[in-house]
Amino acid sequence: MLKHFWGSLLFTAAGLALGGWYGWSIHGTLDGMLGVLWICAVLAVLEVSLSFDNAAVNASVLKDMDPVWQQRFLTWGIAIAVFGMRIVFPVVIVMVAAGLGPIDAVQLALSEPAEYQRIVSDAHIGLMGFGGAFLGMVGLKFFFDADKELNWIGAIERPLAKVADIEAISIGLVLGATWATSTMLADADALTFVIAAIGGLLTYLAVEIVNHVLEPPTPSSGDVAKAGFGAFLYLEVLDASFSFDGVIGAFALTNNLIIIAIGLGIGAMFVRSMTIFLVRQGTMSEYRYLEHGAFYAILALATIMYINTFAHIPEVITGLIGAVLIGLAFWASVRANRADSQDTAAMEA
Secondary structure, three states, rough: OOHHHHHHHHHOOOOOOHHHHHHHHHHOOOHHHHHHHHEEEHHHHHHHHHHHHHHHHHHHHHHOHOOOOOOOOHHHHHHHHHHHHHHHHHHHHHHHOOOOOOOHHHHHHHHHHHHHHHHHHOOOHHHHHHHHHHHHHHHHHOOOOOOOOOEEEOOHHHHHHHHOOOOHHHHHHHHHHHHHOOOOOOHHHHHHHHHHHHHHHHHHHHHHHHHHHHOOOOOHHHHHHHHHHHHHHHHHHHHHHHHHHHHHHHHOOOOOHHHHHHHHHHHHHHHHHHHHHHHHHHHHHHHOOOHHHHHHHHHHHHHHHHHOOOOOOOHHHHHHHHHHHHHHHHHHHHHHHHHHHHHHHHOOO
16 A cells, blocks of 8 residues: 555655745744644645545546556646646736736745735635536536446435436536525626636536547547547546635635645645555445545535635535545445345355
8 A cells, every 4th residue: 555655755755844944944943844844734634635535536537547648647647736736826816816927926925925815815706616617517427327327325316317318407507506606695706606617617518528529439549549638638627626625725724825835735646646546456446336425525515615605614624524425435335345245155155
């Protein structure tokens, strides 16, 4: 098991060393340095707790991908997840919201952290709308599947599968939830939220179109590469949507961009390691309901993102909900495996 996490452990050591040096350079005291290290550690735990369901969903997609594209996601994807979403993305928010260039945005983040935090926080409504709509479509697609044979909570999942042939039912549900949420917001915020949610919906549809165009009816070497690129693109957008909550939640602890990048970067590395572990160990196949739990967690996160636009839900609650759902799915899988083993033993006897 440790072999899947050695890279994350090395990254953690390097990140904490950088955090300690940075804390000493800005405070010049042992207490100040330890304070920075503590925030980095808490941010890392926050990111892992919020993104465990992300690792499970990533693994469910990766297990069917070409090995070459699996490796590309686990290597290129790390750079995009750690440096793109945890460093570049918060800067891009400030660039767009304040109309600044990249250099000015970085200077603002480093020299005026309070103003930087205000600008990022003001983008909260739009980010929750985009991420909630995209994740909502991802989760609903799994359950509105007429060909889905395995159910975990049959009372919920069987009726959904029966109406899965109704076109655009998932889109209708997301649009309905978007409208209902917008009625809870002030007019200006409602407009921002609706536009962002439609953007998330259209992004999901665009990724689905790309996947459909690139997915070959009869695989060849070139077709496999195209299909792999489509799945890679899907996973990157999915990963970005998962990271919105963590980036916004980080500002509850600090408005320092460097500390946020170190803490969330460590967490993102461990999420990738968990993904590798789940794929290499065949965990998603061995524990039959784990994938179901991950997609229930996605729908829960999408719902929380919508609610967070008008009522704050602490990040610890968000992380716990996802962990509990996946934990319950894991336990249900263990029980089902035991029952199968007992049935087999009884038949052999």
